[in-house]
Amino acid sequence: MGYQALYRVWRPQQFIDVVGQEHVTTTLQNALMQQKVSHAYLFSGPRGTGKTSAAKILAKAVNCEQAPTSEPCNKCAACLGITDGSISDVIEIDAASNNGVEEIRDIRDKVKYTPNAVTYKVYIIDEVHMLSQGAFNALLKTLEEPPKHVIFILATTEPHKIPLTIISRCQRFDFKRIQPQDIVGRMSQIIAETGTSVNEQALHLIARAAEGGMRDALSLLDQAISFSSDEVTVEDALTVTGSVSQAFLGRLAKAIYEKDVAEALQVLDELLSMGKDPTRFIEDMIFFFRDLLLYQMAPGLAGSFDRVLIDPEFENLVKTINSDQIYDIIESFNKTQQEMKWTNHPRIFLEVSLVKLCHREQAAEISGTHIEQLQHKVEELERQLQELKEKGLTAAPAAAQPTQQKTQRVNKKSYKAPVGKIHLILREATKPDLNRVKSKWGEVLEQLGIQNLKSLAALFNEAEPVAASSTAFVLKFKYDIHCQMTMENSRFLEAIASIMQQVTGHRLELAGVPESQWSQIREEFISTQQMDGTSEVETKEEDPFIAEARKLVGDDLLEIKD
Structure with a gap:
């Protein structure tokens, strides 16, 4: 038989071999011993973490x-045969390759037949999403x-792609x-x-290059063993993984701190x-x-660091570079x-970033001198102001203060809903469309939680759909700030549109409107429709009790309040 890769040879054959998933293996072992094995399991997680092996x-x-x-x-006929x-x-x-209805129907037809050789017939469906x-x-x-x-x-x-009815x-x-x-x-x-x-x-x-996947780690180890001669050295591992040695990272960090542009660019070129x-290089620098x-x-958490080893050079850098500088560098x-993802010339962005960092440190040093000068000027102005107060000459500045406060109040703006867009939605809105959105709104909030958008879901806790068409819907927010935060975030809007689909x-x-503005916008729209001789939306959305009251007493005696 030909050579087999390490991850195939050393694939786990017992639960004890499944590394790092004790919360899963312990539960399954207890269920086996107590004979409480379920009829269906869903194993989800990153690649190479043992899902299929555990199955x-x-x-x-x-x-x-x-x-x-x-x-x-692993000795009986059943274990060896499986x-x-x-x-x-x-x-x-x-x-991935058997994703049609016919394949699943074939399973459904054959599932009723009893197993031939063992006690249970087990179906393992990989990449079920x-x-x-x-x-x-x-x-x-x-x-x-x-x-x-x-x-x-x-x-x-990708469990978020699986219907909730399956999960x-x-x-x-x-x-x-x-x-x-x-x-x-x-x-x-x-x-x-x-x-x-x-x-x-x-x-x-x-292990660091594998990013949490055992299969990736064994593949890299296999590659490093093939690349090396007698012993897999650090240089061999760096070459195979594409990582950067800590010595180079330390040199570059020192060059940035010392504002040595030439040395920083030299390290990058090497x-x-x-x-x-x-x-991979810029990722290693960030870490x-x-x-x-x-x-x-x-310092007590040094044992949990993934990317560095604590040596004297690293400790010297820790003592030299202050935290504010590290914030700016990261x-x-x-x-x-982020910019490198959309360019064919990443080296240029790296070089510009290094030069900018070195000059930013110089600018910070220069600004420190200016700050001292400004402090002296502030102290001098405070002294002069105190003298003016003693002489009773501060009336003019005091009179100017209300004007300044008034200007500040005028400049403060609140969120204004997009009236034109909402009117367009209301013109096409129907009651069935609104009922469909309301019936699915709970699933939308649940999907937001699954897709790690809990912050967005929190904004929608006290929001409700109030109108909907076949292409858009109006969402009423209780608080203006929640509406503004949602409508000004394009990522949130795209996520909602995708989940709705x-x-x-x-x-x-999505068109958001604060509760304080919704009644006025709706009344303006209805009055506009009545002036035009059309009341389509009002009819579509009108409550049956209001419609019956309108028939009994007429529009002149009818007053509707939200």
Whole structure:
């Protein structure tokens, strides 16, 4: 048999081998021992964190001849057959390439047949979020009430794309990114058993580059072993991962602090000539200064740092660079990192950023001298003002004060709703459209929480839809500030439009209006429609009780109050 990659050879075969997911493995082991295995599970989390491996281990454990057991024995015929894929009762399906309705209908038709070789028939559907809407609908009833001999295990990296009706029918387990120290421990165990020689610091570099994925870490380790000759050194790990050594980062930080533009550009040129990725380089710089800041504020947390090793040079930089300078450097690098995403010449942005940082430090030093001069001038003016007060000559300034306060009050502006846009929506608004938005509003708020937009959801706590058309809807806010914060954030508006398309099937644009302005805008619109001889919106939105009252007493005697 040909060579197999490390992550395939050392794929976990027991729950104890699944590193960094104790909150998942412990729960599953307890369920196995207590014989409380659910009919459906959803494993979600980043790539390479053990979702599919845990699914196969669970399939072996429930079908092991030693069951009930917390770990599969990996010796019986059932365990060995599931491991090598020879038992047809454990079916792995890639939803990325089998995402149609017909594939799910085939599962639904075959699920009623009892397993041939083991106790439970287990369906492992990987990347389940890739299924079409029709496929999800076909899976619903089977997933909720499958036969007693069937277990479904769904795995995904994007749980927010899965319908809530599917999620509610599963026990959900969220796999988290694996900590670097756990990755290093697993790699050390593998190296000890394979007899490979690897530098300890090189392992830490590989673990940091893997960004929480064990599969990525083992792939990088495999690549570093192939690249090296006898021992995997730090330089080998830096070359394979594209990372920058701490020595170079320290040189660059020192050059920025000393305002040495030539040295900073020289370090950058050396790194890029070595083939380092500019995007990876600026990320390493941000994390380096982040660790500088954290070590200044909380030296006791040094053991949890992911990117640096505490050496004498690093400690000297901590004592030399103050926190305000670190704030400015991180902010500047972060802005440069965003700009580099949209350019074909990232080196130019890096060079400009370094030059700007060096000059910013010089400007700060110059401004320090000006501040001292200004302080002396302020003290002199205060002394002169005190003399004027003693002489009774401060009436003119005192008289000017109300004018200044009045100007400030005039300049203060409150949020004004987009009346024209709201009138356009009201002109096309219908009662069914409004009912559809109201019925889905709870799902919209829930999706905001799932997509890490809880701050936006908080603004909508006391907001309600008051009008809707087929293309947009009006949302009434209780507080003006909540309405203003929402309507001035384009990211929030785009998120709401996308979620509306997801839950209602139509992309609906949001128009916000404060509660204090809504009644006036609505009355103005109704009066305008009546003047034009049309009352379409009023009729569409009119309450049936008001309509009946209008028939009984007429418009002259009818008065409507919100």
